[in-house]
Amino acid sequence: MAACFQVIGESLLSTQYLKRFFKPKSIAVFGASEKENSMGGIVLQNLLDGGFEGKLMAVNKRGYDQVYGVTCYKSLSKLPEMPDLAIICSPAGSVAELIRKLGANMVKAAMILTGGLSRASEPLGRSMRDEIMEAAKPYGIRILGPDCMGMLVSAHKMNASYSHLNIRKGKVSYVGQSGLLGTAMIDWANGQEIGFSHFLTLGEGVDVDLPSIIDYYAQDPYTQSILIQLDHLVGSSRDLLSSLRAASRNKLVLVLKSNMVFEDEKVNQPALGIKDEDLIYDAALRRAGVVRVDTVDQLYNALETLTRMKPMRGERLALVCNGMGPNALATDQLLRSGGELSELCEDTVTALREVLPDHWNLKNPIDMHSDATPERFAKVTQLLTKDPNVDAVLVLHAPTRLAPGIDVAEEIIKVARNTPRNILTCWMGRSTAIESRNHFNSAGITTFITPEEAVDAFMHMVEFRRNQAVMKQTPAPFVDQNEQNHLRAKKLIADALAEGRDYLTHNEATDLLDQYDIPVSHTHYADDVEGVVDIATKLGGAVAVKVMHRDNIYPFNYDNKDKPRWKDLALDLFxxxxxxxxxxxxxxxxxxxxxxxxxxxFCVQQMKRGFQSLQINMGITRDPVFGPLLVFGKGGYSVDVLADRQVMLPPLNLSLARQLISTSHIYSVLRENSEQLERDLEQLSNLLIKLSQMVVELPNLKGLEINPMLINRRGVLAVDVAVSLGEPSVLAISPYPEHLSEHVTLRKSGRKAVLRAIRGEDEPNHLEFYNQLSPESIRLRYFYSRGIPTHQELANWTQIDYDREMAFIVTSPRKDEPGWETLGVVRAVTDADNIRAEFSVVIRDDLQGEGLGIVLMQKAIDYCKARGTLLFMGSTLTSNKGMQGLALKLGFKNHYNMDEDVVEMEMMLNEPTEDWQRYRLQH
Structure with missing residues (x-):
């Protein structure tokens, strides 16, 4: 038995309904008229001007015969046919009833441009937005908006918006929350001759949400890059990060996140220990593999770059200019941003000697001097593009009589067209530079006004490349932890909660660290002064004493300047x-x-000094939007630790832990002073992974602070710790589902194996498993013959998002050598509404008859049934009789699909309980 369904990510069910919005065959505009400033009339004009090839209808209760030449109907009931998409520009009070009528008439998609629906209405205090959602729910009609600007789809010739301009055709898809910022973006892009494949703003997003749009864009073959404008997070942070992570694996994703929050919108307190909320958004977006830009200018520049740059082969940049001033500005910005200057190879330097004046600087950045001609610009740039140490070239130009801007631009365009390297340009000035920049725009070459802008845009591409590298690293092998100790840790927290406490005592907190094998300083406890003196006498040497009270038993509680830590401590007492x-x-x-x-x-400890100890602050905090966070930075007992707190979303693997450390000042100190840098980094990374494991296994752990954690040549040691407790948390990124693991025995051979969810660490074994499949098994699995999978494909298969996809493997110890091997795998991809799950299964050819097919399929069925999925389904080729027989044995209903020439298998796992669920099952 081999493949039964092809699941390679090209068509998730959760986005199928969006085709009704993006590719409608018919559109009805409600509220359209020829009155001045009529939004419905503007939308209808835009549809006509854009050349929409589907059927158009106008609806207005005033009963016009036509609106801009489009037949107008008095009401929905008068329409000759129901539209694929209804665009609503009607008065706010009529929208909910219109949605109800559209749903009753089987209209599947509605876009609401009407605004002001969130205002509460008297006397019930419910908003019209709530009424719209209530009206839509029984019929399963999907809603985009309200208060959105509409959508534009260049490939479909559809401008269903109130934008004053249409979009050019391009390969960038844009989604934003602000309509006015969207229209400004269209205006700018048209001026720069930049196009889009899709463009829309969501408005209030009552139904169709940002994660769904991102999923749709990620699967669209015409979209190469995705731009997202985000004011604030609406809905689940896990859903958003899940969609961003999936999209950024294959496409460049940029996010413009504003920092402005009005006072009446501040409903959440920031995470304890983190004063800068923006730091958390940075961490979340970086973890999702996307590139964040902070200003509209940066977004424009990033858009300029991503639409015109060729695939990046590396990060080394060469700079060339007819003067050192612009070169210096660009170099400073590059190094400040963590970029890398190319080191020219000897052959390039030799060739440049023949082109440049004798007094040139012989290195990058290259000063061609003020007498540089267009020919010199072109020759130097051409030589740089042939240097193996140069990945991209930035050509900077300041106007002179010897180098007219337009003449130099024409020469650079010729070079750019004949090289696979990326060439960025910066033509400074205005009166004579505008024509040159327009020339570059027309030629599709990235151009900027200032050196700093050009470098920033290049670094956005570098950041994306680095994020991709981190996301697709094969994680280090997984090491099982001490499960018994972790059970004792859970009981420790459960007992504290049972006593009504929202904290652990200092003794309990140190015990918690001990259960996770985190070295902690031995601490003694006393109730009064005499007890402290007695302990200090027995310990000998210098001691430290800390008084415990209601404030400092909680982590990060000293951040308030009214609560300095020095008031609670006495150090170096002999x-x-x-x-x-x-x-x-x-x-x-x-x-x-x-x-x-x-x-x-009181707590009493011997002083821990010497051995060039470095003090670190590390721990766990909780954000109201993104949930648990890991904290790392400089430690000590002063408030200035806030200046170096870096955060990352759990769960972590080794590469992510090292990335978190590398963002802190601690990394620079270690790099300069550590005698054993790799050992120190490994120890700190392992500590962070243990904290990450705590977050996953102890959901009631609200906060934990180790401050200071000492690191020196003897190792690491936690000196002080505080722990707070709260309601169970939900991670923004799904953790590994260890609880789904179980032991199995193969039917014929009696071989022992483990059935568990796949992990990123399984990539090498998964490649070996794939290579052991026969050509026929591969054809049945993928519906076609294919070659060996790439690292990127393997990373996508093994580093899955457990919220949107599940893959179970059977793995067993190797017979003749250490390690484990993969025997079989089953996958289940569930749509966003948890209506349907599509499955695939494949087993190694030499293991047929061991019962692995039943074991894997039953595991996937049980998993999907437990999470409330309604329908379990898959397809297989008609020649795959083994899979068809297995499906029947498990209780599937098989039927032949003549259009696709496949056998479809379906099993109802749960019965629908809502009308909208029944509707989705039927469509």
Whole structure:
């Protein structure tokens, strides 16, 4: 038995309904008239001017005969046929009832341009937006908007918007939340001769949401890049990040995220320990593999770059100009942004000696001097594009009489057309430079006004390349942790919650770290001054004392400047007299601030100094939008640790942990001072992975702060820790579902194996598994013969998003050598509404008859049934009798699809409970 259904990501069911919006055969515009400033009239004019080839109808209760030559009908019931897409520009009060009528007449898609529907209406306090959703739900009609600008699809000649201009044809798809920013983007792009494949804004997004649009764009063959303008997050952060991660695996995705939040919109407090909310968005978008831009100018520049740049072969940039001033500006910006200057090879330097003056600088950046001619510009640029150490060239031009801008531009265009390297241009100035920049635009060559803009645009491409590299790294082999200790950690938290506490005591917090094998300093506890003196005497040497009270038992609670940590600490106490005096002072301070019930005694430790220790702050916090976050940065007892807190969304693997460390100042200090840099990085990375594991396994863990965590040549040691508890959390990125693993025994051989979800670490074994399949099995699996999969394909197959796809493998220890091998795999891809799941299954040819097909299929069926999926379905070639027989044995209903020449297999897992679910099952 081999393949039963081809699932390679080209057609997720969750986006099928969007074709009704993007590719309608008929459109009805409600509220269209020829009155001045009629939105419906503007939309209808745009559809006509754009050359829409489908059927158009206008609807207006005033009963016009025609609107701009399009037949007009008085009401929905008068239409000769129901449209594929209804565009609603009617008054706000009539929209909900119109949606109800459209749904009852089996219209499947409606786009609402009418605004102001979120305002609450009296006396019930419900908004018209809520009424629209209630009206739509029984009929399964999908809604885009309200308050959107509409959509434009160049390939379909559809301008269904109120934009003052149409879009040019291109390969960039845009989706935004602001309609006015959208129209401004269209205006700018037209001026730069840049086109789009799709363009729309979502408005309030009551139904069709941003993740769905991103999914659709990701699968569209005409879309190479995706631009997203985001004001604020609507809906689930997990859904958004899931769609972004899937899209960015194959396409360049840029996000313009504004930082402005009005006071009346601030419903959530920022994450503890993180004052800059923008830092969290940065971390989330970077984890999704997308490139973030901060300003509209950057978005324009990024759009300029991504539409015109060729595939990047590397990050090394060569700079050339007819003067050093612009070169210096560009170089400063490049190095400040973490870019890399090319080092010219000797052959290039030798060739340049024949072109440039004797006094040139012999290195990159190249100063051609003010007497450079158009011919010199062209020759130098051409030589640089042939240098193996140069990945891209930035040509900067300042106007002179010897180098007229338009003449130099023409020469550079000739060079750019005959090289696979990327050539960026920056023609400074205005009066004489505009014509040159227009020349570059017409030739499809990236051009900018300032050196800094050009470098920033190049670095956006570099950032995307780096994000892709991190996303597609094969994770290090998975190491099983001590499960028994983790069970004790869960009980520790459960007991605290049962007592009604939202924190762990200091003793419990250190015990929690110990259960996860995190080295922690030995701590002694006392209730009063005499107890502290007694402990300090027994310990000998210098000691540190901390008084525990209701504020400092919680992590990150000292961020408020009114709560400095020094008030709770006494350090470097040697003699008993020093200890008694210092602790007495601590006691007075605490009594001034807290009642006796809020004080929890003293912690006593030997001082941990020397060995060139570096203090680090690391832990866990929770954001109201993105959920749990891991924190890493400089440690210590002063508030300035906030200046170096970096964050990342869990779960982590080794490469992600190292990336988090590398963004902190700690990395620079280690790189300069560590005697064993790789060992230190490995230790810190393992600590972060253990914290990540805590987040996954202990959902009630709200916050955890280790400050300081010491690292020196002896290793790592947690000195102080605080833990807070709360309601169970939901991670923005689905963690590995360890709980789905189980042991199985092969039927014939009795071989022991494990049935579990696939992991990124399985990539090498998965390639070996694929190479062991026969050509016939591959043909049945993919419906065609294909070659060996690339690393990118293998990464997509193994590093899955467990929310939108599940893949179970059977893996077993190798017979004659260490390690594990993959025996078979089943996949299930579920649509966004959890209506249908499509499956595929394949087993190694030499293992037929071991019962693996039943084991894998039953696992996928049970999984989808448990998560509430209604229909489990797949297809197989008519020649695959083994798969058809297995399906019948498992209870599927098989039927022949004449159009596709395949056998379709279906099994109902759960019955629909809502009308909209029944409707979706039928369509």
């Amino acid at each position: 003699s008993s007299a020093d200890v008694k005096q210092a602790v007495t002072q601590l006691t007075y301070r605490v009594r001034e601030r807290f009642p006796e019930d809020d004080v929890q005694g």
